[in-house]
Amino acid sequence: STILVTGANGYIAAWIVRTLLEKGYNVRGTVRSKEKGIRMQEIFEKYGDKFGYVLVPDITKEGAFDDAVKCVDAIAHTASPVNFSTVDPQDLIQPAVRGIKSILRSATQKGSNVQRIVFTSSTAAVLEVDPKPRIFSEDDWNTQSVAWVERDGKDAHPITKYRASKTLAEQAAWKFVEENKAMIKWDLVVLNPPFVFGPITHDVPTLSALGLSAGMFHSIVVGHSDAGGKTPQELRSTGNCWIDVRDLAEGEVLAFRKEEVANQRVIICAGAFVWQEWLDVANSIAPDHLPSHSNLPKGVPISSSDPEIVYQIQYDTSKADRLLGIKYRTKEELIKDTFADYEARGW
Ligand code: NDP
Structure with a gap:
């Protein structure tokens, strides 16, 4: 089967692409420029036409993924800005939120073969700053960063802005599923990894x-x-x-394969x-x-x-152990x- 990986030239996504190719999948990777696509083709040359790239210059545009989702069986959505240096929080939040909404909409309207979408969220959407040591689970949501960004705007801590973008993007994903239940033929899996090394x-x-x-x-x-x-x-x-990037990539592949993980939010952490x-x-x-x-x-x-x-x-991490069974x-x-x-x- 064929899997679409968005932001395919990124650190995590390239490992997802590689792991999928090694397991025999066909992979289509979205990138923002032709140069990036060509570099990826060089990196994955040995897999021949099992790997191909698709240009999606602006993921925030309505219908940006309409062509990319045609003829794919599943999607790994990873494209999102990752930095702790953005001044205007909207420069992180808009691509994160519009990106996920845009791909879910395209998958619903144009991706007639799409069965599952695995979204790489983050523990940034889970944890909250607390002076006391804490153990978080999938029941926890980081609404604190969103509130702090609303309060402080550009003056919010750079990490807070990034975390808010991940919370808002993941909330948008679950909201889309809830609101479009009657129409959608795919299920969503959200993975929440911590620092990836x-x-x-x-x-x-x-x-x-x-x-x-x-x-x-x-x-x-x-x-x-x-x-x-x-x-x-x-x-x-x-x-x-932390989690090893290769284990996260394995986890993404398992997330495509395991029936029980459908419509679950899963913290994946070593x-x-x-x-x-x-x-x-x-x-x-x-x-x-x-x-x-x-x-x-x-x-x-x-x-x-x-x-x-x-x-x-x-x-x-008991949920990941139970549903995915990754060996870290x-x-x-x-x-x-x-x-x-x-x-x-x-x-
Ligand atoms: P990278 O920065 O290596 O890759 C990010 C990818 O997203 C690139 O392909 C990049 O494209 C694309 N991207 C960034 N901004 C935009 C934008 N505005 N519009 C379109 N595409 C964009 O990041 P990682 O591999 O580290 O992260 C991938 C995903 O995993 C992200 O969603 C991140 O939040 C999540 N994550 C990462 C963790 C980590 O520790 N690294 C931990 C937990 C979650 P381009 O190269 O063209 O800029």
């Missing part, structure tokens, strides 16, 4: 072009001897949850971290796996006599393969 398979000509999460990982764990400016205290107290843990794993394997980096940031390594690490944010890679596996990727690229 791991090797890259998309086109990244220079290190500075690495996207948000992979770039943050490189900058803190590898790039700067001062761990991206984080103090030892911050390295131990700040972090989040575990919690504080940055010091990544530094400790990195330093333990760097001599073998990152020979050209002899001065990785060290922070203050965690020892067995230290007080237990407190994770501010954790997720109940470990921090060690992620670091080894990511370092091998850096070495191969001369970073």
